[in-house]
Structure formats: structure tokens, C-alpha cells
Amino acid sequence: MKNIKLSSAFFDQAEIDAVARVLKSQVVNMEIETKLFEEELESFFKRIDSKVTCVHSCSAAIQLSVQALGISQGDEVLVPTFTFVSTFQAIKANGATPIPCDIDLEDGFINLDDAKPRVTSKSRAIIPVLFAGCSSKIDKVYQFAKDHNLSVIEDAAHSFGDENIAKRDGILCFSFDPIKNISCGDGGCVLTSQNEITEKLKDMRLLGVIGDTEKRFNGLRSWDSDVKEQGWRLHMNNISAAIGRAQLVKFPKIRELRQRNAGSYTNALNEIRDIQLLPINFKTAVPHIFPVLIKNGKRNQLKNFLAEKGIETGVQYKPNHLLTYFNLGYDLPNSMNFYSEILSLPIHPLLSEEDIEYVIENIKLFFNN
Numbered sequence: 001m002k003n004i005k006l007s008s009a010f011f012d013q014a015e016i017d018a019v020a021r022v023l024k025s026q027v028v029n030m031e032i033e034t035k036l037f038e039e040e041l042e043s044f045f046k047r048i049d050s051k052v053t054c055v056h057s058c059s060a061a062i063q064l065s066v067q068a069l070g071i072s073q074g075d076e077v078l079v080p081t082f083t084f085v086s087t088f089q090a091i092k093a094n095g096a097t098p099i100p101c102d103i104d105l106e107d108g109f110i111n112l113d114d115a116k117p118r119v120t121s122k123s124r125a126i127i128p129v130l131f132a133g134c135s136s137k138i139d140k141v142y143q144f145a146k147d148h149n150l151s152v153i154e155d156a157a158h159s160f161g162d163e164n165i166a167k168r169d170g171i172l173c174f175s176f177d178p179i180k181n182i183s184c185g186d187g188g189c190v191l192t193s194q195n196e197i198t199e200k201l202k203d204m205r206l207l208g209v210i211g212d213t214e215k216r217f218n219g220l221r222s223w224d225s226d227v228k229e230q231g232w233r234l235h236m237n238n239i240s241a242a243i244g245r246a247q248l249v250k251f252p253k254i255r256e257l258r259q260r261n262a263g264s265y266t267n268a269l270n271e272i273r274d275i276q277l278l279p280i281n282f283k284t285a286v287p288h289i290f291p292v293l294i295k296n297g298k299r300n301q302l303k304n305f306l307a308e309k310g311i312e313t314g315v316q317y318k319p320n321h322l323l324t325y326f327n328l329g330y331d332l333p334n335s336m337n338f339y340s341e342i343l344s345l346p347i348h349p350l351l352s353e354e355d356i357e358y359v360i361e362n363i364k365l366f367f368n369n
């Protein structure tokens with residue numbers, strides 16, 4: 001029987017060679033590889049005024065960005081409930097309160113009409129999540145933030161490689177975890193043109209030791225430095241950065257394969273009445289996940305049917321306001337509806353056209369019976 005995994009890394013000899021190169025150099029802490037990876041990402045993002053800070057994960061990227069904005073105990077951050085738990089924990093890690101907002105039914109994007117009455121005198125920031133790469137309404141979030149005097153941190157964990165990234169500003173957080181569009185094993189980065197944020201992030205990722213990033217990039221140690229605020233050990237080491245550099249070289253191939261798989265699904269599933277596709281432009285977006293909405297209460301049946309055919313699917317995500325740690329008795333009906341219908345199909349770059357065809361055939365088989 002076929003065994004089609006929902007997600008996978010995309011490593012080969014290039015990443016093996018990269019790791020071997022670092023190990024042979026005996027320098028595995030954060031040094032030259034991380035410096036080069038940051039520079040290469042800066043050119044990749046094509047944002048002349050912006051800087052990249054590499055950290056241990058996207059969770060760390062969001063957590064440190066919240067801290068760099070000075071958000072702490074007593075402050076509130078607006079966030080769609082429909083996201084990976086990471087976004088919520090990153091806010092909580094700063095002692096601030098995540099305020100769960102509802103989403104739009106067609107794309108899972110934060111619903112600003114729902115968010116508006118949740119703004120209070122304690123609101124400091126809004127964290128839109130670019131769910132499945134959907135970014136068409138992001139400009140409205142920036143306008144909303146301006147109107148209410150909020151900072152914007154984008155959870156762009158699903159959006160690495162999206163060409164529209166080049167066109168906007170704010171604080172953007174990306175993930176290079178094991179199954180994202182590129183992987184460092186674990187890793188993430190912050191992209192921003194706000195230099196005072198970058199300066200803070202560079203110290204905060206290294207236990208708050210002032211100027212440590214520059215010293216390490218020059219192969220030096222910080223024997224006599226000061227610390228003035230809370231920092232964490234959340235930097236990216238040379239091994240992770242070397243893996244990321246190899247992935248970045250391969251990214252055109254990754255983009256092509258992920259967009260091809262998304263295109264095949266879109267063409268085939270469009271015709272099925274009980275399936276609603278998300279309005280994502282795959283000419284610019286590079287899909288990390290491929291969620292579809294399964295109507296008329298058929299989601300779980302389809303999920304089980306596909307599992308019997310050796311096809312793994314996912315339910316991304318359980319709304320965070322349902323989790324014990326965050327539960328404040330909110331009523332967010334669109335998110336509940338989305339949660340009952342959403343199903344992620346396998347889309348990773350190791351899948352062949354035949355694999356995708358096999359998934360499509362089985363979905364059609366299910367709906368024809």
C-alpha cells in the first residue's frame with residue numbers, strides 16, 4: 001500500500017555536505033555560517049532597508065519580537081485563535097495576554113470586524129497569521145494597526161518565499177523548522193526595517209549580552225560585556241545555518257515543486273461540490289500546507305477514508321481559545337466552523353506527480369460513492 005506522508009523535509013547530499021563542512025571546521029557555535037545565512041536571506045528577501053536576525057525557531061522569533069516592542073505583563077496582543085499554539089505561547093512567554101480573535105470564513109485570516117471591539121487601552125500589537133500563505137488582506141491589518149496605534153508582527157511561518165513579502169513592512173517572523181518551506185532542522189528569523197528592533201533582537205538572542213553578535217561574527221568572545229535586560233539562549237548556531245544555506249540554494253526547485261503540487265490539486269478539486277478551496281495565489285505564494293474545507297459534515301469521513309488508502313492528512317489547527325491554558329470563554333463561531341471543515345492535504349516536495357494524482361483519485365472516489 002502507498003504511504004503518503006502529510007509533510008516532510010527535503011534534504012539530500014547538499015545538506016549532508018554542509019553539516020560535514022561545519023563539523024570538520026570544529027566551529028559549531030554561532031559564527032560565520034550564521035552571518036552568511038543572514039546576509040543571503042537579506043538578498044533573498046529583496047528588501048533593501050531591512051535586516052534579518054536568525055534565531056532558534058519562529059516561536060523564538062515571535063517571542064523576541066514581542067519583547068523587543070517592550071510588551072509585557074498587563075499588555076494585550078490581538079491574534080487569530082486559528083493558528084499554531086506557538087503564536088499564543090510567544091505572547092504568553094512575555095507575560096502579556098493573547099486576545100483571541102475570530103477569522104474570515106473563506107480564508108482563515110484574522111477578522112478585523114471581530115478584532116475591533118476587542119481593542120482596549122491595554123492593546124499593544126496585532127499578530128496576523130498568514131494561514132497557508134494567504135496574504136491578500138494584509139494591507140488592511142496595517143491600516144487597522146495605524147488606526148489603533150498598534151505594532152504589527154506577522155506570523156509568516158507559512159509564507160517563506162512569497163514574493164509579496166518584498167512589498168510591505170513591519171516585523172515579519174519566519175520558520176525554518178523540520179517541515180517548513182526551507183528547514184534548518186530547527187530555525188527561524190525576523191525580517192524588519194526597524195533598526196532599533198534588530199539591535200535588540202541581536203542581543204536578546206544571546207542572553208542579552210550587549211554586542212555579542214558582532215563579536216561572534218568576527219570570531220571573538222565577550223569577556224567584558226554588560227547585560228541590561230532579560231535575554232535568552234535562542235540564537236542560531238553554525239550547523240543549523242549551514243543547513244539553511246544549502247536549502248536556500250535549492251529553493252527555486254522547492255518553490256516549483258510545491259507550486260506544481262498546489263496547481264494539480266486546484267485544477268482537480270475545483271470541480272468537487274463539497275470541497276471549498278482557499279483563495280490563495282500560487283503564482284506568488286509558496287504553499288507550506290494545502291488546507292481545503294470539506295463541506296456538509298464529511299470531513300472526518302474523508303479523513304478516515306484517505307487514511308485507509310495510506311494517505312496522511314492533517315487538521316490545522318485546533319483553535320487556541322479551546323486550549324485550557326488560554327481558555328477565557330470566548331465565542332468565535334467562524335473559527336469553530338473552519339475547524340470542523342478544514343483538512344490539510346499532503347503537498348511536500350518529495351511527492352511525485354503520481355502521488356498527488358493518487359490522492360486526487362481517492363478524493364474523487366470518496367465523493368462519487
Ligand SMILES: *Cc1c(COP(=O)(O)O)cnc(C)c1O
Nearest residue numbers: 057058059084086157175176177
Ligand atoms: C510552524 C509555525 C510556527 C512556529 O514555528 P517554529 O519554527 O516551529 O517555532 C508558528 N506559527 C505557525 C503558523 C506555524 O505554522
